[in-house]
Amino acid sequence: MAGTKCIITGVPGVGxxxxxxEALTRLEQMGVPYANxxxxxFMFEMAQRQGLVANRDKMRLLSKDDQRLLQEQAAEGIAxxxxxxxxxxxxxxxxxxxxxxxxxxxxxxxxxxxLFVLIETDExxxxxxxxxxxSRVRDLDTFRALQSHQSFNRAIAAAYAMKxxxxxxxVTNADHLLERATGDLVGLLT
Amino acid sequence: MAGTKCIITGVPGVGxxxxxxEALTRLEQMGVPYANxxxxxFMFEMAQRQGLVANRDKMRLLSKDDQRLLQEQAAEGIAxxxxxxxxxxxxxxxxxxxxxxxxxxxxxxxxxxxLFVLIETDExxxxxxxxxxxSRVRDLDTFRALQSHQSFNRAIAAAYAMKxxxxxxxVTNADHLLERATGDLVGLLT
Amino acid sequence: MAGTKCIITGVPGVGxxxxxxEALTRLEQMGVPYANxxxxxFMFEMAQRQGLVANRDKMRLLSKDDQRLLQEQAAEGIAxxxxxxxxxxxxxxxxxxxxxxxxxxxxxxxxxxxLFVLIETDExxxxxxxxxxxSRVRDLDTFRALQSHQSFNRAIAAAYAMKxxxxxxxVTNADHLLERATGDLVGLLT
Numbered sequence: 001m002a003g004t005k006c007i008i009t010g011v012p013g014v015g016x017x018x019x020x021x022e023a024l025t026r027l028e029q030m031g032v033p034y035a036n037x038x039x040x041x042f043m044f045e046m047a048q049r050q051g052l053v054a055n056r057d058k059m060r061l062l063s064k065d066d067q068r069l070l071q072e073q074a075a076e077g078i079a080x081x082x083x084x085x086x087x088x089x090x091x092x093x094x095x096x097x098x099x100x101x102x103x104x105x106x107x108x109x110x111x112x113x114x115l116f117v118l119i120e121t122d123e124x125x126x127x128x129x130x131x132x133x134x135s136r137v138r139d140l141d142t143f144r145a146l147q148s149h150q151s152f153n154r155a156i157a158a159a160y161a162m163k164x165x166x167x168x169x170x171v172t173n174a175d176h177l178l179e180r181a182t183g184d185l186v187g188l189l190t
Numbered sequence: 191m192a193g194t195k196c197i198i199t200g201v202p203g204v205g206x207x208x209x210x211x212e213a214l215t216r217l218e219q220m221g222v223p224y225a226n227x228x229x230x231x232f233m234f235e236m237a238q239r240q241g242l243v244a245n246r247d248k249m250r251l252l253s254k255d256d257q258r259l260l261q262e263q264a265a266e267g268i269a270x271x272x273x274x275x276x277x278x279x280x281x282x283x284x285x286x287x288x289x290x291x292x293x294x295x296x297x298x299x300x301x302x303x304x305l306f307v308l309i310e311t312d313e314x315x316x317x318x319x320x321x322x323x324x325s326r327v328r329d330l331d332t333f334r335a336l337q338s339h340q341s342f343n344r345a346i347a348a349a350y351a352m353k354x355x356x357x358x359x360x361v362t363n364a365d366h367l368l369e370r371a372t373g374d375l376v377g378l379l380t
Numbered sequence: 381m382a383g384t385k386c387i388i389t390g391v392p393g394v395g396x397x398x399x400x401x402e403a404l405t406r407l408e409q410m411g412v413p414y415a416n417x418x419x420x421x422f423m424f425e426m427a428q429r430q431g432l433v434a435n436r437d438k439m440r441l442l443s444k445d446d447q448r449l450l451q452e453q454a455a456e457g458i459a460x461x462x463x464x465x466x467x468x469x470x471x472x473x474x475x476x477x478x479x480x481x482x483x484x485x486x487x488x489x490x491x492x493x494x495l496f497v498l499i500e501t502d503e504x505x506x507x508x509x510x511x512x513x514x515s516r517v518r519d520l521d522t523f524r525a526l527q528s529h530q531s532f533n534r535a536i537a538a539a540y541a542m543k544x545x546x547x548x549x550x551v552t553n554a555d556h557l558l559e560r561a562t563g564d565l566v567g568l569l570t
Contacts, residue, residue, distance in 0.1 A: 068355065097305055097378060098359030101351040115477055148360065155348035158535035161481040162543065163352065165448065169478030170528065188477055258545065287495055287568055288549030291541040338550065345538035353542065
């Protein structure tokens, strides 16, 4: 469909939601409409409507095949939306069994993204933000574990670029420089 | 087929065989059966049965197309095994012409792994282990060359995750901490 | 077709053209013929013959679908060339919207490369070379931006290796060591 499909990712604590929210405000002021969709929520609502799960915690109990089918259907659903869409998700998810691709091949093939954004910052700053955020329970990663995760995300983003032809942009959301991160993201989306 | 298909990789000298052997002992004690298959040996035995090669050294003399076909058939054969399987192989192989994918697309599509493990440790320790192992002739890599190889392995593991949806876990096999590496691997396999 | 198809890449300023030219001279002396094709020029000439564009600047104005089709046709055209071919292109291109895969999936599938070469050197040296080259207008990247680009190129090369089964070799073109870089490249091509 017409419009830009832009995937926005970042490790927990990097400030992804904040940057997206600020960017959407500016984009609205500029008259550039963007729908903002959380891939996880979109998929959950789809599963709920199909009567597959009662609540979000049940999602992880679905069979691998069911999960894959839901992922595909969600990607197809988002691809059908007319106009610009931000897809808020993860490059990779850190699970007890290792890193899981946020956008496996079957999602990318259905979604056909134009742009893939990695929101990053120094691991030190992420650790500080996670520590100071009482509203969410977040992994107590070490500096090295975070470094490894951000680096894995860059590598998997390269694989996404090979698969889809989308561009991969890095937006740095450094301490005290939210304005700049927002400006960079707005620049990518306009 | 039912069961977990787990690919285990690591550069020569990282102690892959040792960690796998220790983990298998513990898994047996825990009553969790795992078959342990070397991808290379499985493929060679297949080639031998088909009368394609007389000994293992001849494998590299096969045409590219024959090698690819054998890789596919080996992957299909392993995928058909019922139950849990460890597949012992390489994320990438260092050859005179550069790094070669241990699991190119056609292998991944046939194998459908659930889990991909990178056994790693500091380059310094790997150099030490290679130097002290008189039983095998191994590349005399430099620190930087090893760093480059381990880093390439992480990048290609990310591509494997995109392609298959398998998780990618890193197990550190540090000096004096084999117990820990074994425990980490057992944790991933149970 | 018979012959080696070798993709050679490197960030602007790394000295890719110089190394290729030197290597071709030596290969000729050795009696090993290689055609040398710039992927971008090959694609542009194809577009020009089809009446799609009047000059090279117009290439970027083509629709995404047209660009993709041209990429595929160029890759197919190069794959049909009998004999050894060097394909001079980029692992990834740095654009205002982020890194763009030089060899997206549809190009790799048509091109079927045997070998992928990354020509690299220290970021510092690349910065120096860009600064001292008055003949071309080149990005004034920072050290970190260059580091990020070279690192992204390695990651995407790993994805290319997974997709095609080609080997990925790194040739270092360090200051004062052009002889060595040339020798390394010739070694890969013979």
